[in-house]
Amino acid sequence: GCGGAESGGEASDALNAPGAEALNNADGKTTVEFWHSMKGANATAVDKLVADFNAANGGKIEVKAVYQGSYDETIAKYKASVQQKSTPALVQVYDIGSRFMVDSKQVVPMHRFIEKDKFDAGDIEPNIASYYSVDGKLWSMPFNTSTPLLYLNKEAFESAGLDPTKPPKTLAEIGELAKKLTVKDASGKTTQFGFGAAIYGWLLEQLLATDGKEYCDNGNGREKLATRVQFDQPAAVQVAQWWADLVRNGYATNTGRKTDDAQAAFKAGTVAMHLESTSVLRGYVDAAAGKFTVLTAPYPKVSDASTGGPIIGGASLWINGVGHSAAEKRAAWEFAKFSADATPQAQWHTGTGYVPINVRALDQVDKAWVTKYPQFRTAVDQLHSLPPSVASAGCLLGVMPQARKAAEDGLEAAIVGTKPAEQAMKDAATSVQPAIDSYNKSVA
Ligand SMILES: O=P(O)(O)OC[C@H](O)CO
Known part of the structure; x- marks a missing residue:
């Protein structure tokens, strides 16, 4: 989130300067x-939202949704x-x-439009609003808006004689159950892994936060x-070591860093426990329909002693001021x-x-x-219930995308065993230092 940034770099032409008129058609x-x-189910939902908005605006405004790839790819294209x-x-x-x-x-910060229109932002969930303020x-x-979840394959639990209504709460508990949920065929080939998740830096960010x-x-x-x-820090090294041990013992599959690949393994029913965002839930339920039941549980904690809670995830909408006409900015708003x-x-x-950002949405x-x-x-x-x-x-850092990638380098080195966990995470942290130093110099 951006809360706490000392100084905002608001676009200098703010709300009313003319800017480029190219996208304002002759027909007004x-x-x-x-x-x-x-993408997937979420792209379908975006397209519906955009179609509903365009229809409601009677041909005066046309929003054109353009998929630009992953979040990382979109921000790279945005920078370009x-x-x-x-x-x-x-x-x-x-x-x-x-x-x-x-x-x-x-x-142009959203609050400029909110103030100008006297828009009542009181329906926005308070802790979500604060995250983006x-x-x-x-x-x-x-x-x-998302939070991270533990996903469970209900039938996999039942086949192993485990109670899916009692999900594991800590990394150690996941480890114990992962062993029981790993299934091999007669030839000794693993047909179901107890655990599987992408080597995705967000998951580590979340585990640290839940550990306070x-x-x-x-x-x-x-x-x-x-x-x-x-x-x-020790909690992060503990996570890397835990994950590496599960893979080394054969209780977890390593599908690598791509979230698509880890998602595919869970959807195929070959992974019994899985960590991902709530953002993929609709797609999972649809993919599993008629095959298995997708259950969700709170994100696990590093240990019984952990006292924190996860970080708000997902994304938000930003209105660009520079190079856009007043009409475009208003239409975007x-x-x-x-x-x-x-x-x-x-x-x-x-x-x-995703979690609705509007406090009245669930009533609808x-x-x-719901049942x-x-x-x-x-x-x-x-x-x-976020504390x-x-x-x-969450960490506020101008080069947070790079930091996330570096953390993934560290986790991956530990998981595939090219470095001991502690060394892997230490080297990864060191690798991001030049980017932090140069960013901080650039905004000083
Ligand atoms: O998959 P999402 O949309 O919940 O986003 C997860 C992370 O917060 C992205 O940084």
Whole structure:
């Protein structure tokens, strides 16, 4: 999140300067290019949202949704578009890109529109709003909000004589169950692994937060600019070692760093326990239909002694000021406002698995649907019970995407066994230092 950034780099032409008029058609229609990173069921949900908005705007505004690849790919393309002076009017940026966006001097903060329209932002979930605020003011519109989950294959638990209503709560408990949930065929080939997850840096960020540990220094970058990452601390090394041991013992599969590959293994029913965001829940339920039951449980803790809670995940919508006309900026705001309303957020929740950002959205969801899909409740409850803490606010770092990649380097080295866990995480933390130093110099 961006909360705590000391100074905002607001786009200098702010709300009213003329800017480029190219996208305002002769017929008076304003076109808004909207870059996003949603795919599968979530892309279908974006397309529906955009179609509903366009229909409601009677041909005056047309939002054009453009899939730009993963979150990492979208922010890379966004950076290139800043250089080429061709940013989209609206862009979905993941949580960890927020500090960069605030510093970018490209965007008009959302609170400028909120103030101008006297828009009542009171329906936005308070802890989500605070995640995307600087000094209590929203810089982007929360859009897709997640928390991380433990996913379970219900029938795999039952076949092993385990109770799926009693999910493991700690890494050690996952380890014990993973052994019992690993199944081999007559030839000794493993047909089901107890555990499997992508080597995805977000999962480590979340485990540290649930352990109450800060990922970077200076109060997770909230007291002042963070100067180093701390993912080589003992709790992180413990995570790397735990994961490496599960793979080495044959109780976990290593599908590598691509989230798609780990997701495919869970959807295929070859992995009994899995860590992922609630963002993939709709796609999982659809893929498993008629084959197995997808259950969700709170994200595990590093140990029984852990006292923290996870970090809000997902992404938010940013309006670019530089190079966009007043009409485009307003049109982008109209879409952001629409997307945050109760009914669109209710559809978004059921279509994706994300937690609604609007406090009234769940009232709009059909009661029969809620009863049929209790799995969708876990992330909502987890978000509502987040402890307010510096650890679960997440690390604020201009180069957080690079830090995440470095952490993945460390985890992977430990998991495939090229380095001992402690060395792997230490080397990974060291590798990101030049990027942190040079970013901090550039914003000083
Ligand atoms: O998969 P999502 O959308 O829940 O996002 C997960 C992380 O927060 C992205 O940084």
